[in-house]
Amino acid sequence: MKALKNIHDTFIPLPEENIDTDQIIPARFLKATTRDGFGKNLFRDWRYYNNSEAQPKKDFILNKPEYKGSILVAGKNFGCGSSREHAAWSLLDYGFNVVVSSFFADIFKNNALNNGVLPVQVSEAFLQKIFSLENGATLSIDVENQTITIDATEEKEKFAINSYKKNCLMNGFDDIDYLVSIKDDIINFEKTFA
C-alpha cells in the first residue's frame, strides 16, 4: 500500500447521492482475478452509451477533459450496496486517492482505507460549498492534522479517522501486516476459546 500524507489537488464533482458500488463498477466487470485494470470500467454505464467506449456520454463529468484531479467529491451515502472491493480498486486505478462525501457506507469505507484511498467525511454544508466552487479550484487534505481546506477561501473542516488507521495510511502499512505480527496472541486466544 502506498503511503498517503498530504494531498493538494483539483477535484472532480459528482453531486449524486447514494452512489452504489454497482454504479462504481458494474458486476459484469468483476471477473478478473487480479486487482489491476479496473479503472477503465469505473462508472462504466454512466460513462458510455451501449457499453461502448466509442460512444461516450459527453455530459458525464469524467468525459469532460477540463475536469481533472485525484479527488472525487460525491453526494451522501457514497459506496452503498455490494461489498466488492473492486469499487476501491477501480477508483484507485483511475487515479483517485481521496473521496470526499458527507456520508460513506461502512464496507466501502473499510475497503477504501485498506487500499490507501482516503474517505474524507465532511458536513453536508461543507460538501455543498465544495460543489459550488468553480472548476479548477483546489482542495488540500492534511492527513496528520485530519483537515480538509478549500484553498481559495481557506475554509477548513476536520474529519475523523482513528489513530491506528491514520498511522497505517501515512506509513503505507496494512492490517494484514499488523494481524500477522500478533499471531501469538491469536493462537493463545484459540486455546482459551471454547
Added chain:
Amino acid sequence: MSKTLFEKIWEKHLVKSIPDGPDIIYIDKHFIHEVTSPQAFAGIEKRGLPLFRPEKTVATADHNVPTINQDLPIVEELSRLQVQKLVDNCKRHGVELYGLGHPFQGIVHVIGPELGITQPGMTIVCGDSHTSTHGAFGSIAFGIGTSEVEMVFATQCIMQNRPKVMRINVDGKLNRGVVSKDIILYIISKISASGATGYFVEYAGSAIRALSMEARMTICNMSIEMGARGGMIAPDETTFEYMKNRLFAPKENAWDEAMIEWKKLFSDEDAVFDREINIKAEDIEPMITYGTNPGLGITINESVPTIESIDDEGERKNLIKALEYMGLKAGQRLKGMPVQNIFIGSCTNSRIEDFRLIASVIKGKKKSENVKVMIVPGSQQVAKQIVAEGLDKVFNEAGFQIRQAGCSACLGMNEDKVPAGEYCISTSNRNFEGRQGPGARTLLASPLTAAASAITGVVTDIREFLN
C-alpha cells in the same frame, strides 16, 4: 451487567482492542466464492503466508455460474477462468469446495444454513454484503472486502470498528398476503437506504418470533440495504428445530452442550440499544419498490410520490433521477402496470418455503403470455426438493422456467439478464441502476407478489389475486 445479544457474541470473540483503533475479532466460519476470493489467495501467496485455518473456510461457486447446462464447461471464458481459479486455489490451500456439480453447491447464503454450517453464536464473514443473512441464527455475520478476506485467510481474524446497536421491534400479527420480504422492504422504506449505517441491527418482537427460519433469513439478508453492518435474531425453539439433524450441526452430546450455550444467546431485558424502532405488524402491506435504491418502496396500492411531496432538495433530485431511469412518472400507481420479466431467486428469496408458497397460489394457472418467468433455486438441495415435492410440475404447467442454482439475474454476472428498458418484478435485494443488466428496471417485491404478477402480466396486489 446487562448486554445485548450482539455484545455477548462480539466480546466472546474479541482477541484484542487497539486503543483509538479497531477491535480484532476471531472468525468462526468464513465462506468464500469465486468473485471476491482470487485476489485474496494471490495476496497471501505473495506474502508467503499459508492459509492459517483452512478447515474454517468453506467455498462454493455461485455469483457468475450459468443456470443452465451446469454439467458442461462454462461457455463464457472469463467466468470459466474465475471458477477454475477457485477450484485451483481451494485445492492448493486445502479448502472444502462445494463447486459446480457438487450436490451441496448453491448460493453461499443458502447453503451455509441448509447444511448446518451456520450456527448460533458464531462470527461469520464472507466477501459478500448479504452475509448478514446468517444473522437469522443469532450469529454476528457480515460482508467484507477482499483485503479482509485475505486477513481471515492469514490469521482467522478481522479488524473492525465496533458498530453501534439498533433494535427493530415488529409486534403484532401480519396481514393476509404479507410475508417477511414485505416486512423488510417496509422497514427500509421507513428508515431509508442509509438509515442504519454504522449500526448492527437486532430484529425482535412477536411478529419476528412467529416467522420461520427461512423467513427470518430474508429479513436479515436485506439489513445491508439500509446500510446496517448486519442483522440478527436471537435463536429460539424455531432455530433449534431447524438446526436439528442438519448435516454439520452438532450431534448427540455435542448438541446438548451446544444447546446450553445457544440458550444464553439473547439480549438481556434491560440491555441498552443505541437506537430502537417500533413497528406495528398490522401497518405493513404488500410492498414494491419504484426507484433505484431499496429505500424507495411503497405499498402496492400507493402511488409513486410526487416531486412536491419531498421536502429535501437532495432527495427530490434523487427521485427525479430514479424515475427517469425507471421510466415512471411521479404520482403514478404501479398496480396494473405491465411487466415483462419475473425473477424468483437470489439469496433473499430462493429457499424451499419460497417455492412452496408460490406454488400454492399459482397451482393450475398459466403465466401471462407477455412475461418471461425465471425460477432459480438457491441451491442444488433446494432444486432437488422442488422435484421431490412435485412443485416442478406446477411451475412447468404455469410456464415458469426452472433454472439451476446460482445468483443469476440478481446481479446479472452470468447471461441471466433483464433486457434494457424492460421491467422485472424481482424477489432479489437490489434495484440499483443496471443491477439486473444495463438499462434493466427492477421492481423489488415478495415471492407472492412476483408469482401473482407472473400470472396476470401486470403489477398485482396478491390479496386481490387470492380473492
